[in-house]
Amino acid sequence: MQNYSMNDFRKDVLAGVVVGVIAIPLGMAFAIASGVRPEYGIYTTIIAGMLISIFGGSKFQIGGPTGAFVPVLLSIVLMYGYENLLIAGFMAGVFLLLMGILKLGALIKFIPRPVIIGFTSGIAVIIFSGQIANFLGLRGIEQHEDFLSNMKEILVHLNTINPYSLAAAFICLFFILVTPKFLPKVPSALVGLLVSSLAATYLFPGQTATIASSFGNIPNSLPEFQIPEFTWEKIHVLIGPAFTIAVLGAIESLLSAVVADGMTGKKHNSNRELAGQGIANMVTPLFGGIPATGAIARTATNIKNGAVSPVSGVIHSLTVLLVLLILAPYASLIPLASMAPILMVVAWNMSERKEFARILLTKTGDSAVLLITFGLTVFADLTIAVEVGLLLSILLFVKRMSTALKVDQVVPDPIRKKVRPLSLASKPHGCPQVHLFTVEGALFFGAAQLFEQALHKSIQDEPNVLILRMSKVPYIDTTGENMLKNVVKDFQARGVTIFISGVQAQPKDMMKRTGLYDMIGETGFFAHTGEAINAALTQLNKSQCLGCQQYAFRECTALSAPSYKGELL
Known part of the structure; x- marks a missing residue:
């Protein structure tokens, strides 16, 4: 913040407002996809986003809920419930803080590329497939922990397709894809959400499931401070999921910081970034928020709109807070079908399909690591996928080095x-x-x-x-x-x-x-x-x-x- 000027502040305010507007629909969408109420995603965007900007190691990092967490958080909610998710999120914050204090930031960077691409692509498949039911407006869908059961659930209920939901979803998807071509500086996700919500409200009112009809109205205030009920039994049960959240959050945040470095020519402090992520994830659950990490797309948008300091991240959080206080009743009218295309496009963008194909075409041991990690992410469990992927990479490295x-x-x-x-x-x-x-x-x-x-x-x-x-x-x-x-x-x-x-x-x-x-x-x-x-x-x-x-x-x-x-x- 040395030599920070009023002109720099104006740039940060502009970038922060733009990113804040983009973060609102994403925060709600990621929360819904994670099996919790949409306002919890907004709370996370406000609190975690601000703390990550203040305490993190990157000047441009924008924190909040991300797609990478969706499969893990949904699994925890289905197995243990929302209250225990808060405990797992707090414990993940402790792990992240310890990683920063112990200076483990550099070690996270040594995770092999095929493992990262494998589980990132697997997460993208899970997110995309998880939104098919909302896109089609299917009724009577029950969420399961495994991919195959969820696909079976969709096939069984295909006869319940809602044409009005389908129309709202296609309207939103159309504007998400078209807006960047004609209005590149306008958030396409927000345009699609507004237009499709207006269409559903006035052209076919009451014909689609909305946030209000599914989750109740979004309150226009922050929740009260509340400490979750910690017990040794809960800590013992949740230590595995918490560690998974911490490792995934560390990888995601440091990847985002590296992207920011490449775009700006600056250098982030990886250990401070982990410590900042830890503080944010320890505080956010006390206000009902879900785990957060650095968001690559929002961080890139922040930089492209002229951000010069962490002030833009703080402005981004204040923008979301202001919208929550003023426009929360209107957000409750958003159709779930309008949220689905937003997450589907996010999944498509994070799928790393070109890099996936490039590694696959090498026909080396890395190709096998990629496919196994991807398959285990989709069909088994993210934790198992990363562990097996790392183990295979180590064995492959040992074999290569021994023959060298x-x-x-x-x-x-x-x-x-x-x-x-x-x-x-x-x-x-x-x-x-x-x-x-x-x-x-x-x-x-x-x-x-x-x-x-x-x-x-x-x-x-x-x-x-x-x-x-x-x-x-x-x-x-x-x-x-x-x-x-x-x-x-x-x-x-x-x-x-x-x-x-x-x-x-x-x-x-x-x-x-x-x-x-x-x-x-x-x-x-x-x-x-x-x-x-x-x-x-x-x-x-x-x-x-x-x-x-x-x-x-x-x-x-x-x-x-x-x-x-x-x-x-």
């Missing part, structure tokens, strides 16, 4: 400025007394056994000295260190000296911590391979060199001559 490890026996070029694999050398002769190996890749639990097997398979004769070139080993874990220690012990027991050249900082630190460094000895470590070779040549059995025709090193010509009586250099 290379252990090659090498020989120096005649000028000894570089080495080549023994199989590719112009004179593929290695020294019987000095074996030289290049290790390339991370030496971790997934590749440790491969390392040991490759060494023993390549070493046919027992050398005097074994040189390991480890300049291309960036990381070693305790499993890899233990396997290396076994190799060192095995060869040292047979009288073989171990030299290591070019070891990087992390592997050296690990060796020092475990005692392997001392086992090899400080004199066994060299910065360059040439230094290690010079030290190895001093430990040769000179009698074995006489008559040797391998000529692995440039000194070999003199060493193998029968008349040689000098000392090694």
Whole structure:
């Protein structure tokens, strides 16, 4: 807020009002889709939106209810009820606050892209399919937790299609699609909602289900402050759903912040963003609100309309509050069929269909992770989908990294400025007394056994000295260190000296911590391979060199001559 001017304030007010107008129908729609009353979505937009702007780590973030939460919140409401949803939301806020305090913001960014696209696309399918009943005006629909049961419910009740609801839905959808082409700065969702609501009210009054007929009138005031009834039993039952809300909220908010960074050239503070999300989600349930997170579309709209600071987010919340106080009775007349196209378009936009197809067409392990995550999101459970997707991604990564490890026996070029694999050398002769190996890749639990097997398979004769070139080993874990220690012990027991050249900082630190460094000895470590070779040549059995025709090193010509009586250099 340094150097904040009146001109900046005017820009923030304009952006905040525009985003606030857009947020009203979305807040109600997401609340209804989540199985709660529409005003709870408005409360969330007002309270969480303001707190996220004040305490968050992004200058442009707009917070509120989002489509990503819909399947999770609906499942919690169906299983535990609205009161327990408030408790789960509060607990999710605590988790998010702890994530920020513990500086876990960077870790969330490491969730693989196929997992994110898989569950995002799955959520989009659930949201879209969940609005078919309202779009068609079906009667007698009972909501279920699983996708297939909900689809069966729609098929069974297809004979109850309401043509008036269908008309209202198509009118709203038409204006949502057409308005951006002729009035790009006008919120298309609001235009569609207003026109279709007016059409339903005056052309066929009383023929469609409305917010008032389904949920009662929307009160034109905020609810009273009330602390939910916390018990250890409820906390124990809801800790899993709460953690799911927290992780999903963290991912969504940080993705939104990254999008904002890309649009503005600014940088957000990921840990502060998580802490701000936590505070917002702890306070909002105390006023009846549902879980909230950063909304990518609304944040982008905020930036496009000229926002320069978090003040625009505060204005956005105040705009929604003002509309609630003045226009709440009119909002109660909105047909549910008019809300359905808004959520369907949101689902279509968040489906990531192009990215989904791109990853699928790679026909790699990532394609399998994508499909499995997507399928589990739709047909099982979002939590299971993310857990399985992450597990598969980890296994896939381990497999790739383990096959990436290379252990090659090498020989120096005649000028000894570089080495080549023994199989590719112009004179593929290695020294019987000095074996030289290049290790390339991370030496971790997934590749440790491969390392040991490759060494023993390549070493046919027992050398005097074994040189390991480890300049291309960036990381070693305790499993890899233990396997290396076994190799060192095995060869040292047979009288073989171990030299290591070019070891990087992390592997050296690990060796020092475990005692392997001392086992090899400080004199066994060299910065360059040439230094290690010079030290190895001093430990040769000179009698074995006489008559040797391998000529692995440039000194070999003199060493193998029968008349040689000098000392090694």
